Amino acid sequence: MTAYLRAFSATLACGISLAAIGAFPVHAETGDVDSLGAESGDVVTEMAMQTADDDTATGHGSEAAKPATLFDAEVARATAFVDDMMRAGVNVPMPKDPGGGYTHEQHKKNYKAMVEAGELYRLNGDAKYAGFVRDMLLAYADLYPKLGPHPARSNQQYGRLFWQNLNDAVWLVNSIQAYDNIRASLNDKDRKKIDILFRSAAEFMSVESVKTFDRIHNHATWSTAGVGMTGYVLGDKNLVDKALLGSKKDGKAGFLRQMDQLFSPDGYYAEGPYYQRYALWPFIVFADAIDKNDPSQKIFERRDAILLKAMNTAIHLTYKGRFFPFNDAIKDKSLNTEEMYQGVAIAYAKTKNPQLLSIAQYQRRVALSAAGRAVADGIAQGLSQPFPFQSMLLRDGPSGDDGAVAILRHGDSDTGQALVAKNSSQGMGHGHFDKLSWQFYDNGQEVVTDYGAARFLNVVAKDGGKYLPENESWAKQSIAHNVLVVDEKSHFDGDVKIADTLPPKQIAYQAGDDFSYSIGQINTAYEGVGMTRNMAMVSIEGLKHPIIVDVMRVTSAAPHQYDMPLHYQGHITRIGPQLSSNVETRPVLGKDNGYQHIWVDATAQPVSQNAFITWQLDNRFYTWRWAPFAGSEMILAEIGANDPMFNLRREPIMIQRAKGAGNAIFAGILESHGKYDGAAEQTIASDSQIKSMKIVNGNGADVMVIETLNGVRVAIGFAHNEQADMEHSVDIDGQLVKWTGPAARIKL
Structure with a gap:
């Protein structure tokens, strides 16, 4: 037997x-x-x-x-x-x-x-x-x-x-x-x-x-x-x-x-x-x-x-x-x-x-x-040992070839930083149209956010706790995530059956003490449009916390409207460009694919010197700084339009919009800085400690150059060819910057 x-x-x-x-x-x-x-x-x-x-x-x-x-x-x-x-x-x-x-x-x-x-x-x-x-x-x-x-x-x-x-x-x-x-x-x-x-x-x-x-x-x-x-x-x-x-x-x-x-x-x-x-x-x-x-x-x-x-x-x-x-x-x-x-x-x-x-x-x-x-x-018996939360790459799919989720950490898991790059598959019916999305945690808070589901679990008044209609009309749509949206349509035109068959690729990943990065790519979310997103966590001398670097390279032979939303949590304290605010009427951004749920509060036409916003969350400040396109628009908005049953949370969004663009680079950095102490009535370094940021393209690579107020200059290079042994060089203001492999941090 x-x-x-x-x-x-x-x-x-x-x-x-x-x-x-x-x-x-x-x-x-x-x-x-x-x-x-x-x-x-x-x-x-x-x-x-x-x-x-x-x-x-x-x-x-x-x-x-x-x-x-x-x-x-x-x-x-x-x-x-x-x-x-x-x-x-x-x-x-x-x-x-x-x-x-x-x-x-x-x-x-x-x-x-x-x-x-x-x-x-x-x-x-x-x-x-x-x-x-x-x-x-x-x-x-x-x-x-x-x-x-x-x-x-x-x-x-x-x-x-x-x-x-x-x-x-x-x-x-x-x-x-x-x-x-x-x-x-x-x-x-x-x-x-x-x-x-x-x-x-x-x-x-x-x-x-x-x-x-x-x-x-x-x-x-x-x-x-x-x-x-x-x-x-x-x-x-x-x-x-x-x-x-x-x-x-x-x-x-x-x-x-x-x-x-x-x-x-x-x-x-x-x-x-x-x-x-x-x-x-x-x-x-x-x-x-x-x-x-x-x-x-x-x-x-x-x-x-x-x-x-x-x-x-x-x-x-x-x-x-x-x-x-x-x-x-x-x-x-x-x-x-x-x-x-x-x-x-x-x-x-x-x-x-x-x-x-x-x-x-x-x-x-x-x-x-x-x-x-x-x-x-x-x-x-005193046998407990700390759980080793750490940076890691988690492959997706039964064979590990359906993209990945990259987690980059700095510090502990309660108050330190965590950058999550979601380069994974659709996830079947519970998946969202969010290819190459990201989230960022710091100081015990979700700073750059993902909406999650539109659902009030077990609340009878909210359709018995089921997923609400807004889960389809908002939460799953691409504009509800930190991803590139082309022509106001969601990835794969919102077709989950197609999305399930076309996962992104995790191109490269590396975790280190002062420089960690993830590179994801997808060329199938929109017909004729390729997207490669380079994300990094970078320590810079003189800055108390690492910064987050985001460089997305978009390729297309045809012109499109590109929208790049940033969903964040906090209260705006400073805005770089001059705003045109909607104080008497509150227009809606679009008609469908999630756009019908976005109130437009203000718009602006930023230039490189003033393309930033700063907000406060808990006792820390955050500045998002980006390299704007010529003639591009910044949209400050809030979720909640066309929501008669109040099923959506009211949360802020900043959107970069570029019209008539083909090949494009979206480049930005997120900086954690300062301290607010309400009890002591004291505020420290509430403004950005970075003087400038620019993106340089050439010789098969994109290089972001960052300079702090203290004069420290650092270059972050991302190669278009991600082979580990390939050498790259780019001229930065007369200085030849060289590195080997997909990405590098170079002190200038």
């Missing part, structure tokens, strides 16, 4: 196959207008952010009563929650409401309570917790045969308990773990009745919802995880094989195929950081079940340990604990989410990496599981 079949024999004998994993509840987000995605990390529940130091979480009020470890605090928190649910009694209402509504939220609370009650029973053997799970599941067993398509279903695969199939899958993943922990305690009658419930739920996922089940997408990850874990608990090899290999069991779909297709070799997830956080939970927890039941799969070794690598990568895709919010993303999602508690715990259990303990310390929560206990014990 193989190890695989021996595992099933053990399952049939004792009915316990998942308990070694430990459980922690995760909730499906309540809305997703686009059928290509939604996810679990839902609205934070009444206890999701409570910590070991929070009296309300642990039920204590004195220093002496504080739990000894984070795990003790987790047990106390879960006990208080489950006991409250038990006092309220079993409540399994007929499904009716969309996301955020009463029945939706009650069913979420139910599976959360069940999974935690199951864990408490496993930990302390108190029969009341097993009885609670049993009674709840028996109520669901009575309800489930009466259910058809959810009455509040939308335009994607419907659920039964919830408005969309995804939420039903999350219910299954959580509830089967609860059942696993108490199944052996049941009498035959109750066990058979609840077994039928889970078989019915698994059939709904894998047969009635087969189109979702067989996708290569996060919805399918949840479905396959739920069905596969059900198979292990019930001892049903057919269900497990379907989950691993797809409904036809031919390997063209299923969990293993998803592992191979959705992650790059560097552990980057196709839909971006926000959905990487979310999808990791079913990937990690089902993988752990596979590892316990069928170790011959060596699931955590598959593709060079891709799941553990993806967990590590997800942490790197954060600043100050929050995920980089590109593609469809809610900006407040951070490492403090339930799926990340569980992911950190299982990853630590598999690797014993002490750097993960520092992430758990930041989270101040651990999973309610044996793995969570190990994390808490490691922290208590």
